[in-house]
Amino acid sequence: MTSRIDAPADDAFDGRAYARDLTTAPGVYRMYAADGSLLYVGKAAALKKRVASYFTKALPTRTAAMVAQIARMDVTVTRTSAEALLLENQLIKSLLPRYNVLLRDDKSYPYVVLTRESWPRIAFHRGARSLPGRYFGPYPSVLAVRDTLNLMQKIFRLRSCEDSVFRNRSRPCLQYQIGRCSGPCVGLVQARDYADSVRQATMFLDGRSDDLTVELTAAMEDASARLDFEDAARLRDLIASIRKLQSRQYVDGTAADLDVLACAMRGAQACVMLLMFRDGRNLGTRSFFPKTNGEDSAEEVLAAFVSQYYAEHGPPREIVLDRDIPEREVIEEALSVSAGRKVQLKTSVRSERAGYLDLVRRNAEVALAAEIGSNAAQRARAEALRDLLGLGEVPQRIECFDISHTMGEATVASCVVFDADGPVRGQYRRYNIEGVAGGDDYAAMRQALERRFRRAVEAAASVPEAVAAEDAAAAVPDAVADDAAAVAAPVRAAAVLPDLLLIDGGAGQVAQANAVLADLGVVDVHVVGVAKGEARRAGDETLLLPGVDGKPGRELHPGAGSLGLQLIQQVRDEAHRFAITGHRGRRQKARNVSRLEDISGIGPRRRANLLRHFGGLAGLKAAGIEEIARVEGINAALAERIYATLHGLESQGQP
Secondary structure, three states: OOOOEEEOOOOOOOHHHHHOOOOOOOOEEEEEEOOOOOEEEEEOOOOHHHHHHHOOOOOHHHHHHHHOOEEEEEEEEEEOHHHHHHHHHHHHHHHHOOOOOOOOOOOOOEEEEEOOOOOOOOEEEEOOOOEEEEEEOOOOHHHHHOOOOOOOOHHHHHOOOHHHHHHHHOOOOOOHHHHOOOHHOOOOOOOOHHHHHHHHHHHHHOHHHHHHHHHHHHHHHHHHHOOHHHHHHOOOOHHHHHHHHHHHOOOOEEEEEEEEEEEEEEEEEEEEEEEEEEOOEEEEEEEOOOOOOOOOOHHHHHHHHHHHHHHHHHOEEEEEEEOOOOOHHHHHHHHHHOOOOOOEEEEOOOOOHHHHHHHHHHHHHHHHHHHHHHHHHHHHHHHHHHHOOOOOOOOEEEEEEEEEOOOEEEEEEEEEEEEOOOEEEEHHHEOOOOOOOOOOOHHHHHHHHHEEEEHHHHHHHHHEEEEHHHHHHHHHHHHHHOHHHHHHHHHHHHOOOOOEEEEEEEEHHHHHHHHHHHHHOOOOOOOEEOOOOOOOOOOOOEEEOOOOOOOOOOEEOOOOOHHHHHHHHHHHHHHHHHHHHHHHHHHHHHOOOOOOHHOOOOHHHHHHHHHHHHOOOHHHHHOHHHHHHHHOOOOHHHHHHHHHOOOOOOOHOOO
């Protein structure tokens, strides 16, 4: 079991006295400022020794500044150092301490997903992992995922089609014709054989291709002994495909599960470069730019990255680092526990691995230089925007709203968020607009703004309770591991208001925004409308500024050369893209959903029988009740219900 020890709140915090009473067991410690804000979360193999080190020796400038702000501390004792690492990552992710290195996770990692259903499909996935199934990855690029899917379809012939297509097929598709699918939609493969293909594909994606080859070889020999030469030939071809793949993709001459990491730093800016190998295949590189919060040690940044990244994404068997990191043994133990197998962190390598490490180092330096140049340009645009709008300070949070629909259908509002470093994609939001007349952009904008800022007002009132919930959840680390402490994170995020609110539209949309903010009592939010020019050409936009003391607001025409307008265009275009993507998805979903799915008593088999009998939904709609009743599995009552639904008679009270 674990326990929690609290320090008494005191204006003059005596760190040495507090540390003397601590246990030497492993655990997690938290440092709080006088205003109750969280300064830092750390882990320790021995709490007493680690906490005392902050108060008994000389500290770097940044750490000394943090320690000077401590008003109280609390610790949570854990059973093992590995458990302490996992708890630390959960707390950092949910509470976002001021002085911790934070890995900005925009949830854009691409994965391969193998769904969990009767006939699993294999597909590309990006975003929240809400779909039931096994997720393999993350991969460093979309190209790596596409390449993997291409191989999987060629070798194992699993379906990749959407469920709406799969349920309504009456004959095999082109994927079957070219040998990339086994045709489960029309019963061309037995459920047992398809399940074997799914299991073998899982082994391959798990990096167990050698075990898979051994299993397939034994099955081939067994089929040959039974004189089932057709099955033996199929297995022979499958083995040959896997061995061909292994022969041209390797590290050090053997299949390898390997990540190579290097960290480059300039001042307080850092870049961590990741090179991935899975089952010997080079999947490419990906660069990360963690928020260092003033940390200037590359070792500390790399240690924080390894802890946070691999707590979220499964680690490979071997991780090569360009430098040693603090508490490497503790992190290695924790990753091994979470992965259920041995995970090695190596800092001294030779041969090909040393060459890969040098390559990653150089790429990290190049990526960091490019990022610094980009950040400098971003800061220049933000400062120009401040001067353009006459703001007192550079806006630290910008939100922009846009509306998208097609002739009033499937209206969607988008809200995108930018901070000093650029887009914060994890805080983007879409709002499906309901209950307004089609094409009424004013009402749609008002609904979206009301939903956004009403929630902010309610969340602001709930922040004290949420902070209390954090402290209560921290008393039981197992609950924290289940995201109990993370309950407060959405509340905090929702309560944050933008410094600058951009509205894509003219005076009417801006008036809706001002009315919503006034009704909810929201102040200190600067509202600016972004109206397109007559030719709708970039650079011709008109900015609508709010008035003062009831007077009409000003209009600005900065021109295409204005750096401030360029930042507004970047934010506005991102909101437009995000809104269109959501609208298209909502509209396509409505197109893809068969009206038969809304009829009780119609399952996949009856739906397939109906569509096969009539050649599609149009043929079914043209049929009469008697003809529908002649389809296998359809009785007269169900035929009447189908006919009524397809012809809109139920809404009129007719049978």
